[in-house]
Amino acid sequence: MQGIAFTLGGVDELTFARILRDVTRDAAFARPLAVQAQEPRPGQEARLTLIFAPGERTRAVAAMQRLKTVLLRHGVQVDSVRVPGEG
Template structure:
């Protein structure tokens, strides 16, 4: 597929390393996030929150939005508040 990828970015303020790894493990084993979507992760570091981004091509926007809803569910299951979501073109 051609074209640049877009991404739905989640900032996870308050997620410690253990919780972040648990969330990432759930995401990596969930069919909602399979190709052609791509999950990009940035673990939390001192003073910096963790981030998860669902990257997708424009043609996969519907699938990406469904994955975003699934990620919200996973985050809530781990007791994380969703502090910030950035959706391209929204």
């Protein structure tokens, strides 16, 4: 399994909960993809990771684009995105 990790700087708990609600209701993130969430904590930024099997890379990249749209809707800046296999 691989994952595309998003670090979300400055996201509060309420905004993070709203983002998770939108993601869990969106078919773009349905199986065989999975979403791993780490809520914001003092000294630790929120993080979302799209988990996928290597054969699902195309679908995962499409879901990544959809996640960017969801985040923009909530006014969230993505501090970093880490895609496996890319520099």
